[in-house]
Amino acid sequence: MSATRTDSVHPPSLQASSLDTEKHIKYWLRCLKSPLPHHYISNDSNRMCIAFFIYSALDILNVLDASVTPTERAEHVDWVYRCQLPEGGFRMFPGSGFGKLRNEQNRKWDPPTLPATFFAIQTLAVMKDDFHRLNKRGILEWLPKLQREDGSFGQMLIDGVIEGGHDSRFGYMATGVRWMLRGTVEGSLDGIPDIDMEGFCHCVEESQTYDGGISEAPFHEAHAGFEFCATSALSLLGRLPQSSNTALEVPSKGLTQLDSTVQWLVSRQTATLDEEDEFDTNSDETDTSMTCHDSHSFVKLRSFPSKAGEMSYQDRSTAHFELQWAGFNGRPNKVADTCYAWWVYGTLSILNKQHLVDAEACRRYLLDKAQHMIGGFGKMPGDPPDIYHSFLGLATLALQPESGLKGFDPALCITKEAKQYIESLQWRKAAISGASDSLNSSLSSTSSESTNTTSQSTISSDSPNIEKNFSYLAISGG
Amino acid sequence: MGLYSESPDWADIEPIPQDEGGPNPLAAIHYSEEYSEAMGYLRAVMARNEMSSRALALTEDIIDMNPAHYTIWLYRAEILFAIKADLHQELEWLNETALAHQKNYQIWNHRQTVVDRVGSPAGEAEFIARMFEKDAKNYHVWSYRQWLVRRFDLWEKGELEDVELLLKHDIRNNSAWNHRWFIVFGRDDSAVAGDVIQREMDYAKDAIRLAPQNQSPWNYLKGVTRRAGNPMSSLKDFASEFASIERPNEVRSSYALDLLAEIYSQESDGKLDAAVALDLLAKHYDPIRANYWNYRKALLEQPATAA
Numbered sequence: 001m002s003a004t005r006t007d008s009v010h011p012p013s014l015q016a017s018s019l020d021t022e023k024h025i026k027y028w029l030r031c032l033k034s035p036l037p038h039h040y041i042s043n044d045s046n047r048m049c050i051a052f053f054i055y056s057a058l059d060i061l062n063v064l065d066a067s068v069t070p071t072e073r074a075e076h077v078d079w080v081y082r083c084q085l086p087e088g089g090f091r092m093f094p095g096s097g098f099g100k101l102r103n104e105q106n107r108k109w110d111p112p113t114l115p116a117t118f119f120a121i122q123t124l125a126v127m128k129d130d131f132h133r134l135n136k137r138g139i140l141e142w143l144p145k146l147q148r149e150d151g152s153f154g155q156m157l158i159d160g161v162i163e164g165g166h167d168s169r170f171g172y173m174a175t176g177v178r179w180m181l182r183g184t185v186e187g188s189l190d191g192i193p194d195i196d197m198e199g200f201c202h203c204v205e206e207s208q209t210y211d212g213g214i215s216e217a218p219f220h221e222a223h224a225g226f227e228f229c230a231t232s233a234l235s236l237l238g239r240l241p242q243s244s245n246t247a248l249e250v251p252s253k254g255l256t257q258l259d260s261t262v263q264w265l266v267s268r269q270t271a272t273l274d275e276e277d278e279f280d281t282n283s284d285e286t287d288t289s290m291t292c293h294d295s296h297s298f299v300k301l302r303s304f305p306s307k308a309g310e311m312s313y314q315d316r317s318t319a320h321f322e323l324q325w326a327g328f329n330g331r332p333n334k335v336a337d338t339c340y341a342w343w344v345y346g347t348l349s350i351l352n353k354q355h356l357v358d359a360e361a362c363r364r365y366l367l368d369k370a371q372h373m374i375g376g377f378g379k380m381p382g383d384p385p386d387i388y389h390s391f392l393g394l395a396t397l398a399l400q401p402e403s404g405l406k407g408f409d410p411a412l413c414i415t416k417e418a419k420q421y422i423e424s425l426q427w428r429k430a431a432i433s434g435a436s437d438s439l440n441s442s443l444s445s446t447s448s449e450s451t452n453t454t455s456q457s458t459i460s461s462d463s464p465n466i467e468k469n470f471s472y473l474a475i476s477g478g
Numbered sequence: 479m480g481l482y483s484e485s486p487d488w489a490d491i492e493p494i495p496q497d498e499g500g501p502n503p504l505a506a507i508h509y510s511e512e513y514s515e516a517m518g519y520l521r522a523v524m525a526r527n528e529m530s531s532r533a534l535a536l537t538e539d540i541i542d543m544n545p546a547h548y549t550i551w552l553y554r555a556e557i558l559f560a561i562k563a564d565l566h567q568e569l570e571w572l573n574e575t576a577l578a579h580q581k582n583y584q585i586w587n588h589r590q591t592v593v594d595r596v597g598s599p600a601g602e603a604e605f606i607a608r609m610f611e612k613d614a615k616n617y618h619v620w621s622y623r624q625w626l627v628r629r630f631d632l633w634e635k636g637e638l639e640d641v642e643l644l645l646k647h648d649i650r651n652n653s654a655w656n657h658r659w660f661i662v663f664g665r666d667d668s669a670v671a672g673d674v675i676q677r678e679m680d681y682a683k684d685a686i687r688l689a690p691q692n693q694s695p696w697n698y699l700k701g702v703t704r705r706a707g708n709p710m711s712s713l714k715d716f717a718s719e720f721a722s723i724e725r726p727n728e729v730r731s732s733y734a735l736d737l738l739a740e741i742y743s744q745e746s747d748g749k750l751d752a753a754v755a756l757d758l759l760a761k762h763y764d765p766i767r768a769n770y771w772n773y774r775k776a777l778l779e780q781p782a783t784a785a
């Protein structure tokens with residue numbers, strides 16, 4: 001069989017891989033300060049998500065204060081708030097707005113969506129906004145309405161129908177929003193009903209697969225993205241098995257086959273980095289480049305002895321040349337892809353099992369193979385960078401951790417600093433600590449502070465209740 | 479100067495320009511003129527809730543540029559039903575759109591809406607085959623296929639045979655393996671007959687004999703064993719065809735070694751053998767996961783916990 005691309009592209013040296021921080025900063029500042037190229041048109045309706053990636057990446061790189069002036073930041077904050085809708089929640093992009101023509105009849109085409117709301121609140125946290133203008137009550141009242149009978153969440157409500165898939169992505173975002181606005185307090189909060197926790201956990205449990213993974217829905221194929229969403233969601237609800245922050249004595253629902261789940265995740269690491277990789281595993285097999293996707297995990301004893309196993313799993317290096325670079329795939333027998341380094345390594349980090357994979361080989365894969373010379377990361381070796389893979393590649397490194405990058409929280413997908421900022425907010429503390437009986441008094445104060453918005457907003461166009469809704473929890477800033 | 483502004487068909491419509499509302503918008507995109515113009519008209523017809531064939535054509539134009547637009551698909555479906563459009567024509571258009579935008583989810587949700595309304599799966603198998611020619615592991619297509627099977631009761635309409643064809647082409651297609659599981663075990667809660675269990679075990683074993691270093695049939699085999707309520711030790715002889723700790727140079731499958739380690743660890747005096755198997759994995763046969771195999775080895779030392 002032919003030599004792998006790995007051999008031809010990279011000289012056989014062991015020089016230290018490094019993160020080209022300056023290039024990444026340049027890449028992300030370009031994304032922040034100038035319009036994205038036209039091929040992002042196909043992502044026009046994901047602009048809030050892109051905004052989050054850009055701001056959060058610059059936060060990871062620790063350059064927000066140095067690179068964004070207070071005025072610019074205030075204008076960015078205003079942009080996010082202009083996507084807030086009177087019904088509670090955010091739209092994903094200005095392109096769906098009708099301006100002054102928005103009314104009861106047509107607003108269904110310009111609805112708040114769960115992803116937009118999740119990314120908007122995350123972005124506001126990264127921006128260290130004080131959340132005064134956030135319609136917290138409206139959002140929390142809207143969340144349970146997005147949950148179906150089967151426990152799953154949808155993307156949005158249109159004409160009273162919950163639209164969007166039944167998979168754990170929306171459940172993840174719902175639990176993320178819930179955590180950011182009310183922590184892990186369970187049950188009704190100031191008259192706002194909670195989501196159906198048991199129903200959601202049941203839904204996750206049902207999506208576990210015969211091979212130990214987690215899928216989109218019962219009987220669908222296990223997939224690392226859904227694995228991440230389900231695990232993060234349980235973590236944000238305090239419902240991970242043996243999770244230390246579970247105050248309640250509930251039976252472990254959700255992830256009920258943890259050992260298999262961990263093995264499924266660990267099995268995603270692969271040195272098969274390119275569709276063109278060819279590597280015969282066994283002469284009696286009918287392998288071709290089309291079928292042989294995971295061959296690099298299988299190494300013959302005499303040809304490639306490895307020192308790896310002789311060392312402890314905390315601190316070791318792989319002696320075998322090709323195995324120095326190992327990324328992650330999202331499903332069995334698929335090729336590695338930068339974003340799955342995040343979905344898999346992130347999930348393992350939430351489960352506190354990240355030491356079971358070869359983090360160093362993953363780091364080298366990201367830095368030597370996926371990192372692009374203009375900054376950012378591509379999907380696969382040699383690919384140009386895109387915002388999605390660039391952010392998730394950077395976030396994975398920040399988890400490991402990587403010097404020069406801020407520490408990162410896997411479940412919330414923001415820096416630890418941004419998470420601490422959310423936890424420090426006074427209105428949130430009051431809501432959480434008053435959860436037993438001082439709740440009502442602290443949450444129902446409809447102060448007039450909400451009128452102190454720093455800029456005008458499009459949201460007051462068709463709702464007389466907006467001022468009242470707006471002031472929910474607006475007790476004080478951060 | 480645009481497709482719409484110059485057309486007499488659209489003369490009565492005042493486009494709604496996009497409003498960023500202030501300076502320094504985030505994630506602004508360098509829009510093409512075509513896209514900006516079409517979106518202005520889309521907002522205008524959506525704002526009027528217009529149900530017309532011109533609006534239908536407009537959604538096509540925009541979907542081609544931005545298929546991820548989340549409400550345009552629902553709007554399109556509403557128009558289709560309101561103006562009683564030809565749904566077979568819709569499916570033909572969807573075929574080309576799906577082939578052009580492989581990774582888009584909304585397309586499949588829309589297809590489900592349309593096919594549900596049509597009330598027949600005719601032609602769907604052929605189209606799915608076309609999609610699989612491009613990517614036989616396309617997640618959206620497999621999910622859609624499960625919906626089709628349930629909606630039209632296609633359990634015994636060639637699904638198993640088709641899976642076998644796909645696996646003949648690529649025995650490592652995990653999506654096809656998963657679909658096989660769905661067809662065999664996903665039908666209802668009733669027990670699966672013993673001869674079916676045997677058939678599935680044999681099928682997975684044959685696939686493993688063809689390509690021992692393939693995780694998909696190993697996972698399938700273990701899944702069937704668990705589902706049938708049989709102990710993993712019932713696979714010991716089979717796993718031994720591909721790996722033995724007595725002959726460490728002749729291991730043909732890391733998955734066999736893993737399974738043997740699991741079986742040994744459950745035997746009363748098998749801990750040492752399990753450790754040898756795990757060592758072989760860590761040092762020689764699956765060093766990428768050395769940390770994991772060493773962790774499994776460390777677990778052997780711990781007193782048995784309720785599984």
Ligand SMILES: [Zn+2]
Nearest residue numbers: 337338339379
């Ligand atoms: Zn990717």
